[in-house]
Amino acid sequence: MKLFKDKEESLNSAAVPSHIAIIMDGNGRWAKKRGLPRMAGHTEGVKTLKRIARYCGEIGVKYLTVYAFSTENWKRPKEEIDNLMKLLKLYIGDFKKDGNVDNICVKVIGDVSRFPDDVQKEIADVMEITKDGTSICLNIALNYGGRAELTYVMRKIAEKVKNGEITADMITEQMLSEEMYTAGMPDPDIIIRPSGEQRLSNFLLWQAAYTEFWYSDVLWPDFKPEDLDKAIADYNNRERRYGGI
Ligand code: IPE
Ligand code: IPE
Ligand code: MG
Numbered sequence: 120m121k122l123f124k125d126k127e128e129s130l131n132s133a134a135v136p137s138h139i140a141i142i143m144d145g146n147g148r149w150a151k152k153r154g155l156p157r158m159a160g161h162t163e164g165v166k167t168l169k170r171i172a173r174y175c176g177e178i179g180v181k182y183l184t185v186y187a188f189s190t191e192n193w194k195r196p197k198e199e200i201d202n203l204m205k206l207l208k209l210y211i212g213d214f215k216k217d218g219n220v221d222n223i224c225v226k227v228i229g230d231v232s233r234f235p236d237d238v239q240k241e242i243a244d245v246m247e248i249t250k251d252g253t254s255i256c257l258n259i260a261l262n263y264g265g266r267a268e269l270t271y272v273m274r275k276i277a278e279k280v281k282n283g284e285i286t287a288d289m290i291t292e293q294m295l296s297e298e299m300y301t302a303g304m305p306d307p308d309i310i311i312r313p314s315g316e317q318r319l320s321n322f323l324l325w326q327a328a329y330t331e332f333w334y335s336d337v338l339w340p341d342f343k344p345e346d347l348d349k350a351i352a353d354y355n356n357r358e359r360r361y362g363g364i
Contacts, residue, residue, distance in 0.1 A: 135178050136180065138180070139307065142319075142322055145338030146163070146164040160340055162206060167341075167342050168185060168187075169210075172255065182304055186263065186322050188229075189263060190267045191264065191321065207261070211238075211242055212241055215241075223252045223257045224251070224254075228263055228301065229262045230271070234262065265321045265324025269325060272298040308354065310322065311334075312333070313335045315334065315336045329359065
């Protein structure tokens with residue numbers, strides 16, 4: 120059952136969270152269940168990402184942040200990492216090939232300097248090509264880790280103190296937020312994790328202070344717009360209190 124009977128209703132609904140974050144997990148298990156190589160799950164996961172990003176744009180979500188490769192994912196076998204890089208290049212390259220038909224603005228968060236040069240080039244091109252996209256801002260977290268992000272921000276602020284630009288007592292929460300990869304964006308309203316795991320795995324540690332969590336046993340390649348509707352419906356039944364009464 121769809122939460123929204125039609126697109127019109129969904130677009131008029133004030134209940135749609137403005138920022139949704141997703142930990143795209145379960146690709147490997149999806150493949151294993153079918154006796155397929157893990158890459159088949161990742162390939163299917165990319166199709167799900169395309170579908171869900173389009174749907175989020177249609178229902179009026181302003182920001183979608185997806186966790187695609189963590190700072191800890193380098194622990195995986197080299198073959199899987201190499202193939203993930205190839206898949207990423209293909210996915211990113213599609214924005215060029217298809218002329219950004221979904222009018223998405225793509226931004227990569229994380230440190231991609233460790234990625235192959237050709238992948239970095241593709242990422243830079245696509246961020247440039249899509250920078251005026253108005254339907255939705257799609258943040259793709261690549262070589263992203265919440266702790267790495269905080270370390271990066273602290274280094275930047277320490278430099279400012281060292282240069283005499285600011286003194287230590289001038290450091291505020293606002294200042295940290297403005298140095299994060301997500302500067303200028305609202306914190307995520309909801310973090311969705313498919314595949315049954317109930318942990319953050321180093322995702323958006325700073326930004327998730329008051330984010331609502333939603334877990335599902337559905338594996339990411341099987342995740343449908345209807346599952347997103349369920350998450351949004353649950354989200355709308357939560358009371359966000361931010362420490363108040
Ligand atoms: C998530 O799926 C994708 C990445 C981390 C790149 P997994 O590859 O973690 O899938 P499972 O958890 O092994 O099923
Ligand atoms: C989190 O999934 C990272 C991404 C989805 C990119 P993992 O599969 O790496 O997380 P753990 O190892 O189960 O915590
Ligand atoms: Mg996993």
